[in-house]
Structure formats: structure tokens, C-alpha cells
Amino acid sequence: MLIAIGTKIGGRYKVLGLIGRGGMANVYLARDLILDRDVAVKILRFDFQSNKEALRRFKREALSTTQLIHPNIVSVYDVDEDDGLQYIVMEYIQGRDLKKFIQEKGQLSLEDVIHIMSQILSAMALAHQNRIIHRDIKPQNLLIDSDNVIKVTDFGIAIALSETSLTQTNSLLGSVHYMSPEQARGSIPTIKSDIYALGIVLYELVTGKVPFDGESAVSIALKHFQEPIPSVRAERPEIPQALENVILKATAKEPHDRYNSCEEMSQDLQTSLDDSRLQEAAFTPEVMLDETKVITPVKLEGNDLPKTENTDQVTDVRKSQKKPRKKRIVWGILLILLLIVTGGSLAAMITNNNPDLIAVPNVLGVKEEKAREMLLEANFTIGEVYTQYNENAEEGSVFKVDPEVNTQLAPKTAINLYISQGVEPFLIEDYSGQPYSDVRKELVKKGIQVEREDVYDSLDEGLIVGQSLESDTEVIPNETTITLRVSLGPETFTMENLSGYTREDVERYAENYGLKLTIKTEKSEEVAEGLVLSQSIAAESSFYSGDSLEVIISEGMPQTSTETEKPKPEKPESQATESSSESKTEEPEIITFTKKITIPYLPPEENSSETDSESDSPDVDNEEELKASNHIIIYMLDSDHQLTEVFREFDITEDKEVNLNFRIYSDQPGAFIVERDGINIMEETNLID
CATH class of the missing domain: 3.30.10.20 (Trypsin Inhibitor V; Chain A)
Known part of the structure; x- marks a missing residue:
């Protein structure tokens, strides 16, 4: 059962789609509605929700990964439960897993292999330092972006799976290719189990395929502890022996023969392409150097033999089985004796020819002062001491000696030391x-x-x-x-309709948006004195801060004639009466006045109760970001405007004073209406100066 798209997890994470499915959990792409970012949400599958042990392990392991802060580990943002669903919220990586990357690229260059593997080892070193064992390292759990930056994910999930049901064979199939021999035997995984898996990943990076494959998970698991790792040099002859040795040591059958830590493996890997290691011998596990042990043959009872009806056939079968077996035992004993004699002779020859040679002690990772003491005690002298930056060795410790560790040398030979200065700044x-x-x-x-x-x-x-x-x-x-x-480039703004703005309003608007303002004036019979007559940037068009804006302000009605200032001749009484009657039919007087109003701002918590019930307010340092604006529309009635037309429209985040400049006829009063977010909040009619 999958989570439906659009579902909100924890009331915060909106599911956008399914990213992938696992044996124990499904991963979804979701949107963090509070921080406005994409995240990956891993949700424990429904069939595991009732398993108390799986739930406990899932939550404990998920919480433990929150302490792993590393550039190559996927960050864990949140661990919680929603209506019985256990989930982990993680960093969302836009890329692909390493398995798909290898399938697309095939064989990588050795430099790319070391670059990618070093990132993985660095991440796993931190996990191991925090006593966290991954248990399920595989390319499917390693994400890689377009810059070849690795992110390790899925910490701790496998252990919960291993303790649930043994019928999850299909879920284990993707992991068995990277399973250590001790895990295949059923032993508890350790740090060295992770190192084995890392060695298999390195093998796959170099060759483009896994070392062991088969028709079933069981057959592959058997190969891990029965068969040697195939040679990568057989696949790619150009690979130096030193690099193959890193793989061989990491994937040794016995944990004792593997690297002790990811730091040690990383240090060995970093120098595997150095010219100084070109003649390096192939790695041989210590268990293979131990004295050969004779294993007591298993005796076959009569019941173990093939059953036939003919007694003679049974006898023939037994004879046919005994003869080759006796021959193999005899030849085996002869071969062992030959090796012992030959080996003893060679050892005697070496001892006789070089009776005083001594091995260079292992001082790698040791502080300089202690390394000097160890070399002097071994009867060597100190040669040149070099200091170099080395990100894989602690500052002040030895990261290289020349000649190399374990080299057989004469007493008093000078040993050169290379001391780490730590990570290069x-x-x-x-x-x-x-x-x-x-x-x-x-x-x-x-x-x-x-x-x-x-x-x-x-x-x-x-x-x-x-x-x-x-x-x-x-x-x-x-x-x-x-x-x-x-x-993001210059910010664009939308020009308001400045009609009805005064000079003061225009100047304030231009200052707020960084406009270069030019104001001109013209006579107008249509627009009241002091109000905007026209603007160079049309309303609702886009502009940038720094653009030029020209605004023309009305000077009011033009004077029709200067003759009205001259004294008029007296009219006859009859004419005066006629003139008086004519004056009654003249146009009403134009009156101009300003109405100042204050539009109150309504905060969002007072404006809508639904906002509070649906979501919590996010934590934002800047309080201005918490403010929601009010949308204001003003309608005005005078000789130039009708109440059915929008006079001004704008947004506010605080109380705002507005000047309404009226031009009315003496017999026709003005009016105005103010709407805030679609609700009428102010209205006044019969306005006369």
C-alpha cells in the first residue's frame, strides 16, 4: 500500500511522488511546506508497522544517523510518527544512485574511481567513529550528483530487516552481492563487514560488474566465503598491482586480514597509483602464510553410497571412488613435503646470505618523536625528515617512510620520514x-x-x-x-495606475522603487489640479529599479479669456433683468477639495481563523516575512470618476494614509468606498467641501 500523492505527512510534508521502494521502507519526494524546499521522506512499510522490534530498531537507528554531519552523508532533518506511520525526513539529492551511474558509464578512469571511493570512505569513517555500522553498503545506497559528489544514505535499516522475516529473499537479493563471508554465515556484522562491502563496491567501480553472481541469493552467498575474488587485472591489465591489493585486502575472507579502519583503507588507496608502488607484490592474507594443516578426511558410511539393486555394482562404485581418492591423498602429501623442503632451503639460503638484515618497523600513523625512537631501537638511523600536507594522516604523524615498512635492510641504514602537516588549508x-x-x-x-x-x-x-x-x-x-x-537578475515590479496620485504620492512611490522621476505640469479640464494626468510607464507593465519615470501633474482648468477682468458696461434695466434670468441657466460651479483617510491594516491572525487551524507559523528570523498584505481597492465619485470604476488599487502591510482629491460640481456631492480584501470597510457619501 502506497501513500497517495498530495497527502500531508506530519501536517508539514506534502507528498509529490514515489522515488523508490525498498524491502522495508518506501521513499517519497515531498515538499516541506514550512521551509519551502524539497525533501525525501522514508516511510516504514505498512506490513512492518505492527512489528515492535522493527519499529524500535527503525527509530533508534534513524535517530542515531542525525549525528552524522558530513558532506558525503545524506542529512537527516526529522524523525517522527504520524498516525502510526514511522518516517524519516532526509535531504533530497537530485541525481542517481551509483549502480545506475556505473551501468551508464561502464569502466571508469582510475582517477575517478579513487575520487569517488575516497568520498565514500571518508563518510563511512565518520559513521564508524560514531559506532554506527551501515550493514547494507551497496551502490544502490550511494547517491551521486552531476559533479560526482557522493552521498551515503540508508544507515541502519538493514539490521531491522534481518530480524524480521527470513522470507524476504527478494529484498536481500540486491544486497547479497556485497555481503561479507561472516554475514553469509549468519554472524553479527562489524566494522570490517562494512569494509568488505566497500571492497566489493571498489571492485565494481574498477570493472563495471560485481565479482560474484549466480541464479540465487544462496549460491552468491556461498561464493563469498568459498571462492577467491576474481582478479581485476585480468579484466584491465593496466591496473597497477597496488590498486588490486587494496581490493584484495578489503575483501579478505577472514576479517583479521582486512583493513582495521576506513582511514587505513583510504590512505592505502590514495597512494595506489604512485610510481613508488609499481613493483609491489600481490597481497597475500596472513592465514595463507600459516602452517598448512592436514584435515581429516570425512569417512563415507555405507548408507551414503549410491543405492543399486546389484551388489557387484555397489562394489564397483566403492572401488571407483577409492582409487582416485587414494591417488589425490598421496600426491597431496608429496606436494606438501616438497614445499616444506623447498621453503626450508630458501629460508636457509636467505638467512645464510643476509644474516644481519632487519625489517623496517611499521611507524605509519605514529607521532614523529615516537617513530624516531622505534627506528633507533631497531638499529636504524634517521635520514631526511620531510613535512607535507596529507589529509589522511593526523598532523605530526608519519604517513610515509623511505625505504618502505617491512623492507629488509642492513643495520644503521638511514630511514627517511614523511611527517603530515594535516589537511592543506x-x-x-x-x-x-x-x-x-x-x-x-x-x-x-x-x-x-x-x-x-x-x-x-x-x-x-x-x-x-x-x-x-x-x-x-x-x-x-x-x-x-x-x-x-x-x-537572479534585476527584480521586476508592476507599475501601479498613478491616476489620482498627488505630487507627494508620486515622489514617495518613485523613492520606494528606486525610479528616476521627472515631473511636468499641464493644464487640464478633465483632471483636478494637483493630480496625475499621465505617466510614461503604463499601469500593469513591468519595470526595473533605476528605470526613468515621467509623470505629468494637472494644473487645473485653463482660463478661457482675459476679457472677464475688464469692467463691463452698465446694461439697461431691461437688459439687466434679462441677464439675471440668463445667469440662472449657467453651468454649476466646480469645487475642488481633499479628503484625507486612514486605511487600517488587518493582521493575518485577525483576518482568517482558517490560517491558524490549517498550519503553524514557521520560524522566520525576519518578522516582515510573517506579514501578509491586505489588498485595497478605492472607488471614487466626482466629476472625473464613477463609483463603478476602480480609482486606486494597492497592497498594504501597515496602516496607510491616503489623500482623495475631489473635483465636484456644486450641485453634485462626491463619494468614496474602500474595500479591504474584498470587504467594504469604509464608505462616505454626500461629500461637499
Whole structure:
């Protein structure tokens, strides 16, 4: 049973689609409605919800991964339960898993192999330091983006699966290719089980395929502890023996022969392509160097033999089985004796020819002072001491000796030491004006975590306009996060209809949006004095901050004639009476006046009770982001406007004063109506100066 698209998990995460299915959990793409970002939500399958042990393990393991903060580990944001559904909210990675990457790319270059594998080992080293064993390392649980940055995911899920039902064979099939021999035998997984799986992943990166395959999970599991790992050099002869040795040591059958830690494996991998290791001998597990043990043959009872009706046939079968077996035993004993004699002779020859040779002690990872003491005690002298940056060795410790460890040398031979200065610091540059994608790719390669902040700016879209770390700052890459502010291009705005604005209103509007304002005046019979007559940027069109805006303000009615100022001649009484009667039919007088009103702002919590019931307010540092605007529409009636037409329309986030400039006839009063979010909040009629 799957979660329906559109479902809200925890009242916060809206399901957008299914990303993938697992043996125990399904993963969905969801939208975090509070932080407005995509996340991956892993939900425990319904058939596991009633299993108390699976629930306990799922939650415990999920919570433990929240402490794993590493650039190559998928971040866990939240662990919770919703109506009985256990879920984990994780970072959403836009990319593909390593399995698909290998299938698409085939055989990778050795440099890419080491780059990818080093990231995985770095992530797993942190997990092991926190006493967390992955238990299910495989390419399907390793995500990779377009910059070849790895993200390890699915920590701790496999252990819950292993303790539920043994019928989940199909679920285990994807993991059995990477299962260590001890896990195949049913033993408890350890750190070295993870290292074995990492060795199989490295094998697959190099060759493009897994070392063991078969028709069933059982047959593959048997091969892990019965058959040797196939040679990668047989697949790719150009691979140096040193790199194959890393695979052989990581995938040794006995945990004792494997690397003790991911740091040790990573250090060996980093130098596997060095010229100094070109003549390296093939790795041989210590258990193969132990004294050969004779295993007592298993005796077959009569009942174990094939049953036939003919007694003679039974006798023939027994004879045919005994003869080859006796021959094999005899030849085996002769071969062992030959090896013992030959080996003893060779050892004697080496001892006689080089009676005083001693092995260089293993001082790798040891502090310089202690390493000097060990070499002097072994009867060597100290040669040159070099200090170099090395990200895989602790500062002040030895990461290399020349000649190498275990080399047989004469006493008093000088041993050169290479001392780590730790991780090489990285110098932050000024990235202003550079493309974000290029800078991010370069910084990620150095191990620096990059975060993006989008801003509007005059620079072209995609260019960097600022950064959280100043230039010329030295940082340790794996411990550093830098925020790059990236241009979205200039911000566009929508021009309001400035009709009805006064000069003061226009100047304030231009200042708010950074417009270059030019004001002109003209006589007008249609628009009242002091109000906007026209504007150069049309209403509802887009503009940028810094654009030029020309506004024409009305000067009012033009004077029709100067003759009205001259004294009029006296009229006869009859004419005066006639004139008096004519004056009664003249046009009414035009009256202009200003009505100042204050439009109150209504906060969202008072405006809608539904908002509170549906979702909680997010935590936002900037209180302005919490404010919801009120949409205001003003209707006005005078000689120039009708109540059926919108006079002004705008949004407010606080109380706003507005001047309404009326031009009315003396016998026709004015009126206005104010709507806030579609509700009439102010109305006045019969307005006369």
C-alpha cells in the first residue's frame, strides 16, 4: 500500500511522488511546506508497522544517523510518527544512485574511481567513529550528483530487516552481492563487514560488474566465503598491482586480514597509483602464510553410497571412488613435503646470505618523536625528515617512510620520514562576478560544502554577487561551509495606475522603487489640479529599479479669456433683468477639495481563523516575512470618476494614509468606498467641501 500523492505527512510534508521502494521502507519526494524546499521522506512499510522490534530498531537507528554531519552523508532533518506511520525526513539529492551511474558509464578512469571511493570512505569513517555500522553498503545506497559528489544514505535499516522475516529473499537479493563471508554465515556484522562491502563496491567501480553472481541469493552467498575474488587485472591489465591489493585486502575472507579502519583503507588507496608502488607484490592474507594443516578426511558410511539393486555394482562404485581418492591423498602429501623442503632451503639460503638484515618497523600513523625512537631501537638511523600536507594522516604523524615498512635492510641504514602537516588549508578567493556553477564545482572538489542564497541584483542571472567568507581567508576544506549569494537578475515590479496620485504620492512611490522621476505640469479640464494626468510607464507593465519615470501633474482648468477682468458696461434695466434670468441657466460651479483617510491594516491572525487551524507559523528570523498584505481597492465619485470604476488599487502591510482629491460640481456631492480584501470597510457619501 502506497501513500497517495498530495497527502500531508506530519501536517508539514506534502507528498509529490514515489522515488523508490525498498524491502522495508518506501521513499517519497515531498515538499516541506514550512521551509519551502524539497525533501525525501522514508516511510516504514505498512506490513512492518505492527512489528515492535522493527519499529524500535527503525527509530533508534534513524535517530542515531542525525549525528552524522558530513558532506558525503545524506542529512537527516526529522524523525517522527504520524498516525502510526514511522518516517524519516532526509535531504533530497537530485541525481542517481551509483549502480545506475556505473551501468551508464561502464569502466571508469582510475582517477575517478579513487575520487569517488575516497568520498565514500571518508563518510563511512565518520559513521564508524560514531559506532554506527551501515550493514547494507551497496551502490544502490550511494547517491551521486552531476559533479560526482557522493552521498551515503540508508544507515541502519538493514539490521531491522534481518530480524524480521527470513522470507524476504527478494529484498536481500540486491544486497547479497556485497555481503561479507561472516554475514553469509549468519554472524553479527562489524566494522570490517562494512569494509568488505566497500571492497566489493571498489571492485565494481574498477570493472563495471560485481565479482560474484549466480541464479540465487544462496549460491552468491556461498561464493563469498568459498571462492577467491576474481582478479581485476585480468579484466584491465593496466591496473597497477597496488590498486588490486587494496581490493584484495578489503575483501579478505577472514576479517583479521582486512583493513582495521576506513582511514587505513583510504590512505592505502590514495597512494595506489604512485610510481613508488609499481613493483609491489600481490597481497597475500596472513592465514595463507600459516602452517598448512592436514584435515581429516570425512569417512563415507555405507548408507551414503549410491543405492543399486546389484551388489557387484555397489562394489564397483566403492572401488571407483577409492582409487582416485587414494591417488589425490598421496600426491597431496608429496606436494606438501616438497614445499616444506623447498621453503626450508630458501629460508636457509636467505638467512645464510643476509644474516644481519632487519625489517623496517611499521611507524605509519605514529607521532614523529615516537617513530624516531622505534627506528633507533631497531638499529636504524634517521635520514631526511620531510613535512607535507596529507589529509589522511593526523598532523605530526608519519604517513610515509623511505625505504618502505617491512623492507629488509642492513643495520644503521638511514630511514627517511614523511611527517603530515594535516589537511592543506585552502585559500578563499573573491568569487564575485563568476558563474555559480563553475565556482561550486571547484569548491566541492576541494571538500568545501557550498550553500546557495538567491538575491536580485543588476548582475546577470547565475553570477555570484557576494559570499559569506571574505577573500584571502584560509580554511580547512572538510570543516568549511561557504554561502554564495547568486544573482537572479534585476527584480521586476508592476507599475501601479498613478491616476489620482498627488505630487507627494508620486515622489514617495518613485523613492520606494528606486525610479528616476521627472515631473511636468499641464493644464487640464478633465483632471483636478494637483493630480496625475499621465505617466510614461503604463499601469500593469513591468519595470526595473533605476528605470526613468515621467509623470505629468494637472494644473487645473485653463482660463478661457482675459476679457472677464475688464469692467463691463452698465446694461439697461431691461437688459439687466434679462441677464439675471440668463445667469440662472449657467453651468454649476466646480469645487475642488481633499479628503484625507486612514486605511487600517488587518493582521493575518485577525483576518482568517482558517490560517491558524490549517498550519503553524514557521520560524522566520525576519518578522516582515510573517506579514501578509491586505489588498485595497478605492472607488471614487466626482466629476472625473464613477463609483463603478476602480480609482486606486494597492497592497498594504501597515496602516496607510491616503489623500482623495475631489473635483465636484456644486450641485453634485462626491463619494468614496474602500474595500479591504474584498470587504467594504469604509464608505462616505454626500461629500461637499
